[in-house]
Every structure is written in C-alpha cells, then in structure tokens.
Amino acid sequence: MKLAHVALLSLLAAAGCLDPSEAGNLVPKTVEEDPALPAIEINGARLHAETYGKADAPVIMVLHGGPGGDYRGLLPLAALADDGYQVVFWDQRGAGLSQRFDASELSTDQYLEDLRLVVDHYTAAGQPLVFIGHSWGAMYATWFIDTYGDYGGKIRGAVLSEPGAFTWDQLEAYFKRLNASIEIFGEQLGDIAWAEQFMSPSDHARADYLYSLRQVGGLPADHKDPNNPRPFWRSGAIASAELQAIVKRDGFDWTRNLAAFQRDVVFIRGDLNTAATLEAQQELAASYPHAELVTIQGVGHQMIWERPTEYLADVRAYLAKISFGGAR
Amino acid sequence: MNRLLIVLALLLPTTAIAQGLSLDAPERAATNTVELRVGYDQAFVAQLGYARATSLFGHAVVLDADVTLPWDTLDAEDGRVRVGAAVSLLGSGRWNLRARLAPTLRATDNVIARFLGVGADLSVLGGYRGARWFIGAEAGLDAELATYIMPSDEYRTRVYDDAHEGWYSGSGGTLRYGLQVGATIGGGEISLRAGQMYTTARTPTLLPFFATLGYSHHW
Numbered sequence: 179m180k181l182a183h184v185a186l187l188s189l190l191a192a193a194g195c196l197d198p199s200e201a202g203n204l205v206p207k208t209v210e211e212d213p214a215l216p217a218i219e220i221n222g223a224r225l226h227a228e229t230y231g232k233a234d235a236p237v238i239m240v241l242h243g244g245p246g247g248d249y250r251g252l253l254p255l256a257a258l259a260d261d262g263y264q265v266v267f268w269d270q271r272g273a274g275l276s277q278r279f280d281a282s283e284l285s286t287d288q289y290l291e292d293l294r295l296v297v298d299h300y301t302a303a304g305q306p307l308v309f310i311g312h313s314w315g316a317m318y319a320t321w322f323i324d325t326y327g328d329y330g331g332k333i334r335g336a337v338l339s340e341p342g343a344f345t346w347d348q349l350e351a352y353f354k355r356l357n358a359s360i361e362i363f364g365e366q367l368g369d370i371a372w373a374e375q376f377m378s379p380s381d382h383a384r385a386d387y388l389y390s391l392r393q394v395g396g397l398p399a400d401h402k403d404p405n406n407p408r409p410f411w412r413s414g415a416i417a418s419a420e421l422q423a424i425v426k427r428d429g430f431d432w433t434r435n436l437a438a439f440q441r442d443v444v445f446i447r448g449d450l451n452t453a454a455t456l457e458a459q460q461e462l463a464a465s466y467p468h469a470e471l472v473t474i475q476g477v478g479h480q481m482i483w484e485r486p487t488e489y490l491a492d493v494r495a496y497l498a499k500i501s502f503g504g505a506r
Numbered sequence: 507m508n509r510l511l512i513v514l515a516l517l518l519p520t521t522a523i524a525q526g527l528s529l530d531a532p533e534r535a536a537t538n539t540v541e542l543r544v545g546y547d548q549a550f551v552a553q554l555g556y557a558r559a560t561s562l563f564g565h566a567v568v569l570d571a572d573v574t575l576p577w578d579t580l581d582a583e584d585g586r587v588r589v590g591a592a593v594s595l596l597g598s599g600r601w602n603l604r605a606r607l608a609p610t611l612r613a614t615d616n617v618i619a620r621f622l623g624v625g626a627d628l629s630v631l632g633g634y635r636g637a638r639w640f641i642g643a644e645a646g647l648d649a650e651l652a653t654y655i656m657p658s659d660e661y662r663t664r665v666y667d668d669a670h671e672g673w674y675s676g677s678g679g680t681l682r683y684g685l686q687v688g689a690t691i692g693g694g695e696i697s698l699r700a701g702q703m704y705t706t707a708r709t710p711t712l713l714p715f716f717a718t719l720g721y722s723h724h725w
Contacts, residue, residue: 195652195675203670204655363550369616371712372549372576372584376614376621376653378678378705385707387618390665394617409664 198377204387205412208275215275218268220295221288226275227268229300231259236334236502237300237307239266241293241315246389246418248274251408252312254486261494262504266300270318272417274410278382281420286428289421293322294329301332308502309336310493312482316341316445317432320465323439324432335500336443337493340454340479344436344465346429348458355453359399366395382416389415401450401478408483433465442468444496446489448477536724541572545718548680548703548711549576549584553718568592570608583615588627595630603632610648618661619669622654625679631686638690644699649679649706679706682716694723 201207209217209224216228226248238258242249249267259265269276271292272284301307311319316338323333324344343349360367370391379385390413396402445463447454456473463469472492477485497503536559543553555572562569574586590608597603608627614620626649633642657669684701700717704710 195673196670198653198674198677202668203674204657204666206666206668367712368549368576369614372614373616373621374678374705374711375548375586375612375625375648375680376623376650376677378680378707379709380678380705380707384677390661391616391618394660394664407660407664411665 198387199381199383201383203383205383205390206275208277208412210277212275217276218296218299220299221271221292223271223279223292224277225268225271225292225296227266227296229264229266230256231262231264233264234302234305235262235264235504237266237305238263239297239300239307239309240268241309241311241318242267242270242274243313243315244273244414244418245270245314245318245421246273246414247314247393248411248414250274250410251480251483252310254482254490255310255493257486257490258493258504261497264300266296268296269411270414270417272420273414274412276414278414278416281416281423284417284420284424286421286424286430289318290321290325293318294326297322297329297332305332306334306502307332308334308497308500310339311336311341312339313342313479315339317343320344320436321430321432324435327435327439328441333441334502335441335496337446337496338443338462339446339481339489340448340451340459341445341462342454344432344462346425346431348462349425349430352453352458355455355458356397356399359397359452361398366398369395379415385415386413389413389418397453397479399451399453400480401448401452402480403478403484406484408480436465437467439466440468442470442496442500444492445469445471446481446492447471447473448479448481448485449473449475450478454479539570539722539724541720541722543699543718543720545699545716546713547574547716547718551576551718553720562591565593568606570606583613583620586610586612590627596632600635601633602635603630605630617658618665619658620654620656623650624652625650633686640686640688640697642686643684644686644701645681645683647679647681647706650677651675653677680704680711681706681708684716694721696721 196203198204201211209215209226215226217224218227240249240252240255242252248269256265272279309319319336342352373391377384377388379388393413443466445459447459459471463471474481474485474488482489539557541555551574553572553574557568557570559568569591571589576584588608588610590606592604592606595603595605606629610625610627612623629646631642631644653674655674656671680703682701682703686697686699688695688697697720703714703716
C-alpha cells in the first residue's frame with residue numbers, strides 16, 4: 179500500500195505536479211530555507227528577527243499574537259525608531275518565518291527562555307526595555323514579568339493590547355466569548371471544514387497553509403476592517419495548537435507575582451472587540467498594581483495595523499509618562 | 507442561496523434508497539435506487555445519489571453516482587461528485603461485507619484559493635439485514651490524489667504574493683469509521699450513518715464526526 183502510494187506520488191511528480199510540502203509553493207520559506215531573511219540564533223532555534231533604530235537606543239520589543247502569529251501586521255510600530263528607540267521585531271519559535279519544530283519538541287519553559295534570551299540578545303547592561311505585546315504577545319510579556327519582575331531593572335514598562343487572559347479560567351472565558359461569535363452554520367466554518375478533504379496537515383507547510391484559511395477569515399469577535407485587513411507572513415499551526423494544548427493540560431496563572439511589579443503599564447483596547455471586552459480588560463489590568471486602560475473607538479483587535487496613528491499616539495503618551503525617552 | 511437549495515431539496519423525490527454502499531449483496535440489491543441524504547459530512551450537506559445493480563464481466567456489481575452540495579458554504583464552486591462501483595467481498599445469508607471504490611471530483615472556493623480535486627474513496631461496509639431493518643459498520647479512506655490550487659487575490663495580497671498556482675500531488679484526505687442503521691418505512695428505507703472522521707495526518711477534522719440521515723427508494 180505504501181509502495182503504491184509512493185509510486186503514485188512519483189507518477190504525479192513526474193507529471194509535473196507541485197509538492198504541497200515544499201516551502202515556497204503555498205507558503206513562504208522560513209529562515210531555515212531562505213538564508214537571506216534576517217535572523218538570530220537563540221536557544222537552539224533560528225528566529226526571524228529585525229530591528230529598526232540604533233542598537234544602543236532604549237529598546238521597544240514587539241511581541242506578536244497567536245500563539246503562532248507573526249509580526250508583519252505590527253510593523254507600523256517601526257515608526258517608533260524615529261523617536262530614538264531601537265524597535266525589535268521577532269517571530270516566535272515555530273511561528274511566522276521562524277524555524278519550525280514538531281509538537282513534541284515544544285514546551286512552555288522553552289518559550290519563556292526564548293524571550294529571556296531575546297531580551298538579553300538586544301539589550302546591553304543598563305539598556306532599558308519596554309514591551310509592546312499584542313494579544314497573545316501581551317500574555318507572553320505578562321508571563322515574563324510575572325516570572326522575572328523588572329528583570330534587574332531592565333524592564334521599564336509594558337504596552338499590553340488586548341491580552342486574552344492571565345490565568346486558565348480567564349482564558350476559558352475568553353475562548354467562550356470568541357467562539358460565541360462564530361456562526362455554526364456560517365460560510366467561514368463550512369469553508370474550513372470542507373477544505374479538509376483537499377489537504378491534510380501532514381507537515382508544517384500544509385498545516386500552516388490550512389491554518390491560514392482561519393487566519394485570513396479571522397474571528398468575527400475581532401471585528402477586523404474588511405477594507406484594511408492585517409497582513410501576515412505565515413501561520414505557525416503546530417506551535418499554536420501545541421501551546422494551547424499545553425496550557426489546557428497544565429493550566430497557568432501568570433498573576434502570582436505581578437503585585438511586585440511597580441512599573442506603570444498601559445492596556446490599549448479597541449471598543450469593537452467583543453471578546454476582549456472592557457470588563458475583561460479591566461479585570462486583567464487589575465492584576466497589575468499600576469495599570470491604566472485606554473480605549474480606541476471604532477476599531478477591533480487589529481488596531482495596530484488598522485489605526486496606527488492613534489495607537490502610536492497612545493504609546494508615545496505612555497512612554498512620555500514613564501519617562502522612557504528615545505536616544506535622539 | 508441557502509434557502510433556494512432547501513427548496514430544491516424539498517422538491518426532490520421523496521422516495522429513495524441506498525446508494526452504492528447499501529448493505530445488500532449486489533446480486534440481491536434492487537435494480538434501481540435513488541437516495542437523498544442530509545446532515546453533516548465535512549459540511550452541512552445535501553446529497554442525491556443513484557445506484558443500479560447490474561452485471562459487469564460476469565460479476566454482480568452496484569454502480570452508483572452521487573452529488574453532494576454543502577449548503578452552509580454554497581457558492582458556484584463548492585461540491586463533490588462521485589461515481590462508484592461496489593462488489594460483495596463476503597456474504598452468508600443475511601450477513602454481507604461489501605467494498606466500494608468511488609473516483610471523486612470535488613471543488614471549493616474560499617478566501618485563500620480555489621481548489622479542484624481529483625481523488626478516490628475506498629470504503630467497506632459490513633453488517634446484517636433483518637426483514638425490515640439493517641445494521642452495519644463502515645470504514646473508509648477518501649484520498650485526494652491531485653488538486654489544482656489557484657491562490658486567491660486576497661491570499662496573494664495579505665499573505666504570500668508568490669504562492670504557486672498549479673496541480674499539487676497527494677495533498678491529503680480523510681479517514682472515517684462508523685455505523686449505519688436503517689429501517690423499511692412504507693415503500694422506502696430510512697437510514698442513519700454516523701461516525702468519526704480524521705484527516706490522513708491522523709488529526710481530528712474540525713468537527714470530528716459525520717452524521718447523515720437518508721431516505722431511499724428502490725424499484
């Protein structure tokens with residue numbers, strides 16, 4: 179049977195069929211396959227990463243959502259380099275254009291250590307840093323702060339945009355709100371299910387391609403702007419599924435030590451998002467001793483891409499408030 | 507559009523019978539069968555099938571064809587057409603084990619691409635037929651052999667502008683197993699198929715089951 183399968187595939191290849199598993203055909207190549215992409219080597223992984231601004235300037239580190247997303251839709255934040263900051267973008271392990279790993283090779287400890295080492299990679303002694311985390315990235319930043327505090331004084335603050343949750347119970351409630359927006363008889367869900375006849379997630383390229391069907395459509399609760407949809411490079415399907423499976427299995431509570439974090443943080447939300455509600459974001463903000471909540475009107479979850487001017491204004495106001503000046 | 511399909515479905519013949527995978531041995535199957543099925547099978551679907559028992563090269567076979575339309579994703583390019591042939595592998599009295607091979611053509615149009623797929627569905631159904639009822643178990647592999655993928659403008663704009671259009675080999679498929687039960691009602695037969703479904707990567711499908719209700723008529 180296996181021999182017949184191999185023979186058939188060989189025949190189809192000989193007939194000129196493309197290989198859905200080959201990166202570059204349906205999904206872009208990662209840093210492993212394309213050495214021209216900017217990358218760093220961290221913790222046994224090759225990560226897609228780039229910076230804007232001077233290397234010795236105060237650092238703004240951007241953490242993308244997902245898990246399994248990428249930073250392409252967050253690139254409007256590169257404008258902060260003009261304010262004298264070094265703005266760091268990187269795709270997390272198994273996501274975007276970073277190196278892929280099988281599910282069995284992924285762990286939460288590894289993700290936390292990745293972030294610590296990326297912080298170390300881009301900051302010299304005494305070089306201050308502020309996180310800007312979007313969605314899962316805001317959860318990731320909080321996880322780091324809950325574990326390391328201000329990391330020896332290096333972490334001066336955080337801009338947290340619509341984190342889903344800081345505990346498992348909050349995440350369950352968040353998922354309920356997200357899923358409530360999905361129409362069970364709707365075309366989007368039907369398209370995803372029907373497409374499974376055509377392709378199986380047997381390898382990273384196919385899994386990521388199939389996952390992009392969900393990502394392009396987006397979740398109704400996010401209220402994306404159909405006239406200005408967020409771009410992305412490549413979904414990290416395996417990393418996304420595995421991280422969610424791990425936290426579901428093990429649970430998490432990233433609020434245990436947040437009371438000790440005495441820096442100011444700001445939460446920025448869009449008022450159209452029906453999953454990251456005002457009440458839910460207020461509950462999350464209350465986990466920090468010094469947090470303020472800012473709402474941008476008329477925008478949903480993809481506020482950084484859709485409304486960069488207003489978002490950057492709020493970020494700049496926050497950076498001024500905490501006296502996190504750029505090196506101009 | 508969905509309402510239109512429901513209306514069309516209601517106008518279809520209200521008598522029906524099993525498709526190619528009915529439990530009867532081909533030599534005892536009704537000469538002609540028409541079946542209408544509705545339910546969930548990788549989408550909320552309506553399926554119309556026709557089967558004919560005949561002899562091919564001296565062997566009893568059931569030849570069949572069915573058309574499946576997902577009514578939750580309905581647009582001009584969503585659908586599945588199968589043409590199959592079923593033969594008896596084993597049989598004794600009211601027990602029978604049948605196999606069916608059905609070349610398949612399917613299509614879909616979604617936000618990332620248009621897909622046109624060529625595949626084959628290989629399945630077996632075994633069980634027992636009583637006087638006015640039957641029960642059986644089925645297992646199947648629906649393999650996608652080659653797929654033409656035409657990336658959408660949205661995918662090229664938002665995700666990957668260099669996505670390659672063309673025929674892709676062996677991109678996937680689904681595996682399934684489940685039960686069928688049925689009963690004779692009036693001049694026809696009503697049957698329920700239900701079971702679990704996986705991708706060929708051995709991961710559950712988005713909704714990891716199928717469940718359809720069919721009504722068939724034979725003559």
